[in-house]
Amino acid sequence: MGTKTIENIEGQFEMFQILNENGEIVNKEAMPELSDEQLQELMHRMVYTRILDQRSISLNRQGRLGFYAPTAGQEASQLGSQYALDKEDWILPGYRDVPQIIWHGLPLYKAFLFSRGHYVGNQADGLNVLSPQIIIGAQITQTAGVALGLKKKGKKNVAITYTGDGGASQGDFYEGMNFAGAYAAPAIFVVQNNRFAISVPVEKQSAAKTIAQKAVAAGIQGVQVDGMDVLAVYKAVTDARERAINGEGPTLIETMTYRYGPHTMAGDDPTRYRSEDLDSEWEKKDPIVRFRKYLESKDLWNEEKENEVVDKAKAEIKAAIKQADETPKQKVTDLISHMYEELPYNLREQYEQYSAKESK
Amino acid sequence: MAQMTMIQAITDAMRTELKNDENVLVFGEDVGQNGGVFRATEGLQKEFGEDRVFDTPLAESGIGGMAIGLALTGFRPVPEVQFFGFVYEVMDAISGQMARLRYRSGGSFHAPITVRSPFGGGVKTPELHADSLEGLMAQQPGLKVVIPSNPYDAKGLLISAIRDNDPVIFLEHMKLYRSFRQEVPEEEYTIEIGKAEVKREGSDITIVTYGAMVQASLKAAEELEKDGISAEVIDLRTVSPLDIDTIIASVEKTNRAIVVQEAQKQAGIAANVVAEINDRAILSLEAPVLRVTAPDTVFAFSAAEDVWLPDHTDIIEKATQVVKF
Numbered sequence: 001m002g003t004k005t006i007e008n009i010e011g012q013f014e015m016f017q018i019l020n021e022n023g024e025i026v027n028k029e030a031m032p033e034l035s036d037e038q039l040q041e042l043m044h045r046m047v048y049t050r051i052l053d054q055r056s057i058s059l060n061r062q063g064r065l066g067f068y069a070p071t072a073g074q075e076a077s078q079l080g081s082q083y084a085l086d087k088e089d090w091i092l093p094g095y096r097d098v099p100q101i102i103w104h105g106l107p108l109y110k111a112f113l114f115s116r117g118h119y120v121g122n123q124a125d126g127l128n129v130l131s132p133q134i135i136i137g138a139q140i141t142q143t144a145g146v147a148l149g150l151k152k153k154g155k156k157n158v159a160i161t162y163t164g165d166g167g168a169s170q171g172d173f174y175e176g177m178n179f180a181g182a183y184a185a186p187a188i189f190v191v192q193n194n195r196f197a198i199s200v201p202v203e204k205q206s207a208a209k210t211i212a213q214k215a216v217a218a219g220i221q222g223v224q225v226d227g228m229d230v231l232a233v234y235k236a237v238t239d240a241r242e243r244a245i246n247g248e249g250p251t252l253i254e255t256m257t258y259r260y261g262p263h264t265m266a267g268d269d270p271t272r273y274r275s276e277d278l279d280s281e282w283e284k285k286d287p288i289v290r291f292r293k294y295l296e297s298k299d300l301w302n303e304e305k306e307n308e309v310v311d312k313a314k315a316e317i318k319a320a321i322k323q324a325d326e327t328p329k330q331k332v333t334d335l336i337s338h339m340y341e342e343l344p345y346n347l348r349e350q351y352e353q354y355s356a357k358e359s360k
Numbered sequence: 361m362a363q364m365t366m367i368q369a370i371t372d373a374m375r376t377e378l379k380n381d382e383n384v385l386v387f388g389e390d391v392g393q394n395g396g397v398f399r400a401t402e403g404l405q406k407e408f409g410e411d412r413v414f415d416t417p418l419a420e421s422g423i424g425g426m427a428i429g430l431a432l433t434g435f436r437p438v439p440e441v442q443f444f445g446f447v448y449e450v451m452d453a454i455s456g457q458m459a460r461l462r463y464r465s466g467g468s469f470h471a472p473i474t475v476r477s478p479f480g481g482g483v484k485t486p487e488l489h490a491d492s493l494e495g496l497m498a499q500q501p502g503l504k505v506v507i508p509s510n511p512y513d514a515k516g517l518l519i520s521a522i523r524d525n526d527p528v529i530f531l532e533h534m535k536l537y538r539s540f541r542q543e544v545p546e547e548e549y550t551i552e553i554g555k556a557e558v559k560r561e562g563s564d565i566t567i568v569t570y571g572a573m574v575q576a577s578l579k580a581a582e583e584l585e586k587d588g589i590s591a592e593v594i595d596l597r598t599v600s601p602l603d604i605d606t607i608i609a610s611v612e613k614t615n616r617a618i619v620v621q622e623a624q625k626q627a628g629i630a631a632n633v634v635a636e637i638n639d640r641a642i643l644s645l646e647a648p649v650l651r652v653t654a655p656d657t658v659f660a661f662s663a664a665e666d667v668w669l670p671d672h673t674d675i676i677e678k679a680t681q682v683v684k685f
Contacts, residue, residue, distance in 0.1 A: 090432070124468040130432075131464060135456055141422045142457070145429015152385075152411060153433060172452075175422035182417050338463045339501055341470065341525045344554060344601030 009216060010209035015256060016236060017226040021285045023293025032235040036300055042083055042230055043295055044309050046075040046288050049099045051313035052108075053261075056115070060265040064321065065115045069096040070261030073228075076287030077192045077255040078162075079103060080233030084241055085160060090128040090146045092139040092161040096192075096259075100162065101129040108320035109327070118330045119338065128157075137163060137170030140189060144176045147185035147250065158244045160188040160237070166197025168211045177218040177252060186244030188237060189252045192227060198263045199273035215252035227255030228285040258282035331358050364544040367537040369511035370400050370476075373518035374438060376548045378408045381436060384522060386413045388423060388440030388476075397442060398478060398537055420446050424453025424475070428461065431471045438522055444479035444531060445488030445659075447496075458527045459502030473528070474521040480533035480572055481622060481654075481669045484662040490534065491659040492571075492621070495628030497529045498600035504528045504553055505600040509574035511542040513597055516551030524553060533572045556603035558610065562592035565679050566610040568633050569620040570596040573652075573670065577620050580675035589683050599629045607633065608640050615646045616685075618678050622669060625653040647685035652678045 018027045025031060034042070053072045059065040071078065074096070082091070082100040091097075091104050098111050105127045113121030114131060122131035133139040139161050146159035167173055168191050180187040191211045195202050208214060215222025221243065225236045233255055240251035260283065262268035270279075295301035332354040336347050343351060364372065377384045386401055386408075392415035395402035405413040416423050420441055427437040441447055447454065458471040481490045497505045506521055506528055508514035514532070521528035559574060560581050569577045574595045581591040592610050596602065611617050617637055619630040630651045637649050652674050654660075660668035 119463075119466040122464055122468070123466040130469070135452055138425065138452055138457055141425020141453065142429040142432070144422065145426035146432050147429070148426065149430045149433025149435055152430075152435070159429070171419075172421055172425065175417070175419045176425065178417055178419070179422045179426055334466075335463065338467045340462070340504075345604050346601060 009213045013210040013212045013222065013224045015224050015226050016232050017229050018231040018235060019229045019290055019294055021228070021290050023290045023297065025294070030235055032231060032238055034234070039295060040300055040305070042079065042234070043291055043301055045079045045083070045103060046230065046291065047306060047309045048313040049075050049079060050288060051310055052099070052317060055314070055317045057261065057265060059321065065112060066117050068115050068265045069263065070259060070265070071096060071099055073258045073260040073282065073286070074192055074194060075099070076230035076233050076291070077190070077227040077257045080230035081160065081190055081237045081253070081255075084234050084237035086157060088128060088155070088157045090150070090157070090159040092130050092143045092146065092159060093132045094136070094139065094162045094164065094167065095132040095134055096164070097162040098132060101127075101132070104129050108316060109323035112320055112324040113327060116324065118327065119334060120327055120330075136167045137172035139163070140167070140170070140172050140176030141179065143187050143189065144179040144183070144185055147180055147187035147244070148183050151183070151185050156245045158186040158188055158241050160190060162190045162192060164197060165191060165193040165195065165202040165205055165211060166200065167191065168214060169205045174214075174218070177215065177220055177250065180250040181218045181220040184247060184249040187250040188240045188244060189250065190237075191252065191254045192257050193254050194257050194259045196273060198268065201273070210254060212252060212254040218252075220249055221251040222254070223251065224254045224256065227257030228287040228290070230287055230291055258285070333358060361543045361545055363541040364511045365538045365541050366508065366511045366514045366532070367398055367400055369515040369544045370518055370532060371402055371404070372544065372546075373515045373522070374401065374404060375407065377519055377522040378404065378412060380548070383434060383436045384412070384438060385430060385435050386438045387416050389416060389418050389442045391415060391440050396440065398534070400440070400476070400532075420449035421453055424450040424458065427473045427475070428453065428458050428471060431458070431473050432469060436472045436522060438474045438476060441475060441477040443485070443489040444477040444493055445491045447477065447493055454497070454503070454527070454529070455500040459500050462526065463502060470525050471527045472525045474518070474524070474530050475527065476518075476530045476532065478532045478534045478537070480535050481659065481665055482535040482572065484665060485534070487659070487661070492623035494529075494531055494599050495623055498629055498632065502527065503600065504598065505531065506553055506598050507531045507533070507571045508597065509536065509571055509595050511544050513551055513557075515544055516549050517553065517597060519548060520550045520553050523550070528553065531571070535572050551597070554598045554601050554603055556594050556596045556598070556606040558592060558606065559595045560591070560593040562590040562614065564590045564614055564616065565592070565683055566607075566614045566617040567591050567593045567620060567675065567679065568596065568607055568617060569593065570599055570629070571622060573620045573622050576670070576672045577675055580672040580679065583672065583676050584679055587680070589679065591679060602633065602636060604636060604640070607637065611637055611641045612644045615644050616682050617649045618652060618675070618682055619649065620652040620670065620675055622654060624656045625651060626656045647682045650678050650682055
């Protein structure tokens with residue numbers, strides 16, 4: 001007899017789903033307690049964010065926005081998880097996770113300024129949000145720290161962070177989960193598994209069949225969720241949050257999702273690594289389509305309501321772009337001012353130089 | 361006043377700030393129960409409890425990232441990187457993250473973090489323990505880099521570092537930990553970050569140095585005196601930002617300078633000091649500014665360490681060369 005090894009870990013990580021792709025409740029006992037207004041609000045946010053994505057792509061193509069990572073397809077993962085948070089909870093986003101921080105309170109024009117590479121877009125205005133992290137996984141160890149800090153301060157709040165399937169390969173992913181687990185810190189680690197890290201498929205990231213099972217090694221809770229099902233995502237985060245603030249430690253949540261668009265608007269061509277069949281397979285699972293069906297069946301949604309959201313989104317986006325345009329131009333002296341609390345001699349000199357240069 | 365070694369002064373500084381500010385947290389590998397591998401945190405966990413002084417999992421990147429998260433929630437973290445050669449494991453958390461937090465957030469957040477770490481040659485460590493990597497840190501905007509050369513400065517500088525609202529890399533030379541004792545006040549005091557100290561006045565040449573090379577430079581200055589060369593010795597104490605006024609005032613007086621560092625020659629602090637002197641005092645110079653450094657190899661394997669590290673004889677030789685130029 002050979003050495004005994006553990007088998008079928010992934011078998012214990014069956015995908016958690018409440019609403020199937022036909023808009024039917026398939027897991028009634030898991031249904032979260034949400035009022036009709038809250039259900040409508042979730043739909044509102046998803047539709048709004050889909051429009052925001054379409055407009056952002058178009059504005060990027062016109063040269064009116066800069067760096068942009070498309071979000072369509074991931075609305076349930078992004079917004080269902082954010083909706084489960086308290087206003088005082090912390091969000092440490094990855095670069096695609098702009099919608100969550102907008103719905104956590106970041107003004108839309110600031111999201112546009114972030115895209116344009118203007119520092120005002122990164123100012124938090126007293127919100128518990130960091131600007132989107134560019135280094136994959138760096139925010140995960142920071143999340144463990146924020147969570148530990150919340151615990152030490154006796155706050156009943158959590159820190160949530162987001163990364164993708166590629167991010168789950170980073171050392172910082174393991175370190176962050178392991179630290180948070182070791183201190184039973186109230187952290188929630190969301191991995192939006194959209195199947196591709198730019199072009200590399202998730203199957204090439206790891207021999208692990210699920211990302212959720214990576215929680216096992218850290219000794220923390222892990223769950224795989226249908227990331228196109230906003231109710232399942234909301235419920236999973238609500239439960240994780242409850243455990244976290246009760247001192248039961250962190251949770252890893254893998255949301256199975258898909259990004260319809262390219263990795264970013266900087267020249268990525270998904271046809272080089274994804275098939276049309278795969279695209280259409282995932283479009284059938286669309287989070288908005290299924291939730292619309294569900295709400296329509298309950299008489300909570302209709303075309304008129306949807307059009308109202310679309311019009312509202314378009315008007316607000318237009319106003320936010322205008323506000324972004326009207327923000328004072330960024331100066332090198334602004335950058336210098338934010339290097340230290342008190343400037344050292346070299347930056348004091350350079351401040352004077354650039355002040356003269358920029359006043360010309 | 362008590363006689364203290366540098367390591368005792370460092371412990372005393374942390375004790376002082378743990379007492380002064382409930383948001384100060386001290387953590388790292390082996391810093392809790394064990395009091396640190398050099399005993400820098402000896403007794404602190406017992407005195408302040410596991411909530412304030414605690415062990416971490418063995419992962420430097422995690423330690424750095426956690427420090428940032430704790431800072432975001434209002435703490436004043438003092439993480440230890442067990443040996444500074446391990447900094448490569450935490451480079452992103454330091455240079456990519458904490459150094460940029462104030463900048464990136466447009467001033468919304470800041471990182472009042474003091475990363476303490478032992479470094480420095482002469483104690484025969486295995487590889488990647490003793491490397492002088494202050495130049496690497498000094499190239500990162502957003503950080504301050506402090507290197508004390510004696511027990512008195514170590515306490516005053518570490519208290520300042522912990523109170524600073526920007527990240528400070530606080531490097532402790534292992535050879536200096538227990539090599540000598542000094543009078544160190546038991547009460548609190550601070551030494552301003554960014555201020556050098558003229559350790560010895562002289563009129564013929566300025567020796568700009570820091571860390572363990574301060575002792576070597578003072579020894580060299582004594583020998584040079586016998587040859588009729590009066591050397592002024594400046595201990596930078598903070599290598600980033602430099603105390604440019606003290607350096608330039610001295611060079612304008614002596615008209616000659618050398619810069620001494622234990623690190624390799626390429627890039628680094630000494631190169632920066634030379635460039636600053638050339639930028640600001642070229643017309644005062646009667647000779648080129650030269651450097652005394654280790655050679656440009658990876659830090660020496662311990663069996664070659666004694667020859668590899670610069671010492672007072674190298675300083676005497678270089679100073680004489682500059683004076684006789």
